[in-house]
Amino acid sequence: MSCSSCHAGAGLEKDSSPLVGVTAIYPEYISRSDEMVTMEERINGCMVRSMNGEPFAEDDEDLDAMVAYLTYISEGIPVNADLEWRKINTMEDVPTPDVANGEELFQQSCIACHAQDGSGTGSNTGPALWGDGSFNDGAGLARMSNMAGYIQNNMPKGNEKSLSDQEAADLAAFVLSQDRPEFDKHDSDWPGGGRPSDAMTKERRDAVKDGTINWDEVLGNTKGISE
Numbered sequence: 001m002s003c004s005s006c007h008a009g010a011g012l013e014k015d016s017s018p019l020v021g022v023t024a025i026y027p028e029y030i031s032r033s034d035e036m037v038t039m040e041e042r043i044n045g046c047m048v049r050s051m052n053g054e055p056f057a058e059d060d061e062d063l064d065a066m067v068a069y070l071t072y073i074s075e076g077i078p079v080n081a082d083l084e085w086r087k088i089n090t091m092e093d094v095p096t097p098d099v100a101n102g103e104e105l106f107q108q109s110c111i112a113c114h115a116q117d118g119s120g121t122g123s124n125t126g127p128a129l130w131g132d133g134s135f136n137d138g139a140g141l142a143r144m145s146n147m148a149g150y151i152q153n154n155m156p157k158g159n160e161k162s163l164s165d166q167e168a169a170d171l172a173a174f175v176l177s178q179d180r181p182e183f184d185k186h187d188s189d190w191p192g193g194g195r196p197s198d199a200m201t202k203e204r205r206d207a208v209k210d211g212t213i214n215w216d217e218v219l220g221n222t223k224g225i226s227e
């Protein structure tokens, strides 16, 4: 994975979780950690979850360089501006998914870039959708509402916005029921309450496999921050 695997075009692509303006917003209150989070801490949030990597040290030059870049692409945007392109990839009402149909759609529309086994063809041609090289289950995209919304807005690349809510939900459920790295600090998230219900954890992946998944429970409370 690279940052551009999800923030396409180095965070400039309008529909793909764009990062234009973020330095005008942070520090921001994040309910997942129930505290004010700095730009540096937010980047590290993506490092340890979405990138399934190690956090940058506070004085890491690469971290400074990333903040400098984000500041550059946010130039001219007023502090706390209401950015209409922010947090647009969350589907509000996710229909009950059909995983088998999701698999079929995946075979038709996704394997050319993401490979049959989901391991991808490269971080900028089609990053890993599951398996060791993908994001872990503490990432924002490991939630059904975010994955379905992201897929519908951005995929299949070249033919974006062609999938119905149902198709995007089916694909999200198929992708998120495959194995991926586990986040080891789920219990410390949402210390102030409000935990959304739709993270596809190992327990849920196993429940899809053995046919005991309760989608009503998964999709019961998808409110909360997107990542």
Ligand code: HEC
Pocket (backbone or CB within 6 Å): 001, 002, 003, 004, 005, 006, 007, 017, 019, 022, 042, 043, 046, 047, 050, 051, 066, 086, 087, 088, 089, 135, 139, 140, 141, 146, 226, 227
């Ligand atoms: C697997 C996908 C994925 C990868 C890889 C990823 N991110 Fe993110 N990132 C997200 C999602 C999803 C959000 C939440 C976006 C939203 O709220 O709409 C997010 C949010 C952010 C935000 C906060 C944006 C905001 O509006 O509050 C920053 C900053 C950020 N990412 C930086 C990075 C950086 C830097 C990297 C690479 C080190 C990275 N991300 C890698 C998925 C990813």
Ligand code: HEC
Pocket (backbone or CB within 6 Å): 004, 005, 006, 007, 008, 009, 016, 105, 106, 109, 110, 111, 112, 113, 114, 123, 124, 125, 126, 127, 128, 129, 134, 141, 150, 151, 154, 155, 156, 157, 158, 171, 175
């Ligand atoms: C033509 C190539 C192509 C096709 C077809 C395609 N993708 Fe992608 N996908 C990409 C690229 C490239 C990225 C990296 C982000 C970007 O550039 O938009 C990406 C990123 C993603 C991501 C976020 C990063 C990650 O690894 O999780 C998901 C999820 C995703 N695609 C799902 C799908 C699904 C589901 C389909 C089929 C409906 C699909 N893609 C079809 C090229 C493709």
